[in-house]
Amino acid sequence: MPAFYNACVSPSTFSLTGIPQLEAAYAWISIPFCSMYIIAVVGNCTILLIIKTEPSLHEPMYLFLSMLAIIDLVLSSSTMPKLLGIFWFDDKDISFHACLFQMFVIHSFATIESGIFLAMAFDRYVAICSPLRHKAILTHSAVAKIGAAAALRGFLYIAPLPLLVRRFTYYRTNVIAHSYCEHMAVVMLSCEDISVSNVYGMSIGFLVLIADSLCIGLSYVLIFRAVMSLATTEARLKSFSTCTSHICAILAFYIPIAVSSLTHRFGHNVAPPTHILLANFYLIIPPVLNPIVYAARTKEIRKKMAKILSWARREARGFL
Incomplete structure (x- = not known):
């Protein structure tokens, strides 16, 4: 081994720090994160159940929304259980290959989510600008192909990232100053040339x-x-109101991910806890907000959710 690598290690396991400098507050910090994760899981599962059981919702917009719900479940579940394990049980260790898999899942599904948002924008464009051709253009087959294309793009774009990292053998330390295996957080630990992976x-x-x-x-x-x-103004408001849920969801996704990405690469003066909290927010905030936004802004989903809640209350009264 070259002398340059004498101080480096070749780890089989990494150790995640969680959120540095906030260790004393882990018990308190875990409460909002656990609550958001529960809301994300329950909310997105409810959206999937409603869309599956309501035939009137088997339309392009709602089919794309169901894809979004699945992606949000994967994204939140790829990081939150491990983060909560760090908070509650000090479970910081993650194997090298599990770290690469987590890296692939996080970045590929974030890319797929971006593709689904693009598909939903196209759906709104066709629905408003060519309403008579909407059903002919966005058939169930076309929606499935668009979803498959978004998934394939995400997997192909991101697959090289863990493969490039897998080539690294020596690291300055096996401690990742992050709560999950974010690509640059791992790459920057390498003792080897990281220029290709970084670029x-x-x-x-x-x-x-x-x-x-x-x-x-x-x-x-x-x-x-x-x-x-x-x-008329009424027609304008009615048409544009069908886009408000999508716009809110886009902002909730792109703003945190842009801020987190720019902070990681250029915000050298940003405190580590701030950066890591931002990185976690962009993975948990959209899964929490998307079901709430679409439930609040979509009449069909509100009606179905009201029926589910009414049934649940009746069952609860009967049980008691």
């Missing part, structure tokens, strides 16, 4: 973030033009 990760991040957000922005410019051309 690829940054390129894919900006490609997905910028390209998808620009396409979504363009679709909404066209939607806004079509809405403003309608004859």
Whole structure:
């Protein structure tokens, strides 16, 4: 082994720090994170149940929403159980291969979610700008193909990241200053040349973030033009109201992920707890907010949810 690597290690297991400098408050911090995870799981499972059992919701917008719910369940479940394990049981160890798998799942499903948001923007564009052709263009088969394409893109874009990391043998330490195996948090520990991995990760991040957000922005410019051309204010408000849930969900996804990514690469003066909290928020906030936003803004989902709650209350009274 070259002399340069004498101070390096070749770990089979990594140790996650959790949220550095906040160890004394882990018991308190775990409460909001655990609550958000429960809300995310219950909310997204409820959305999936409603869409599956209600035939009137088997339309493109709701089919894309069901894909979004599945992705949100995967994203939140890929990090929160481990984070809560660190908070409650000091369970910080993660094997090298489990770390690479977690890295792949987190980044690939975040990329897939971005693709689904783009697909939902296209759905809203067709529904508002070409309403008579909406059902002909976005058939169930077309929706399935779009979802498969988003998944394939996510897997192909992200697969090289863990493969590049797997090539590294020596690390300065096996302690990852993060609560999960975020790509750059692992790469920056390597004693070897990280330039290829760093450039690829940054390129894919900006490609997905910028390209998808620009396409979504363009679709909404066209939607806004079509809405403003309608004859009455009531018609304009009614048409644009169908997009508000999607806009809220987009902002809840893109803003935290952009802030976290920029902070990690350029925010050298940002305190570690702040950066790691931001990195966790972008994985848990969208799964929490998406079911709430769509339930609040979608009449069909509200009605079905009201029926479920009414049935649950009757069952609870009968049990008592």
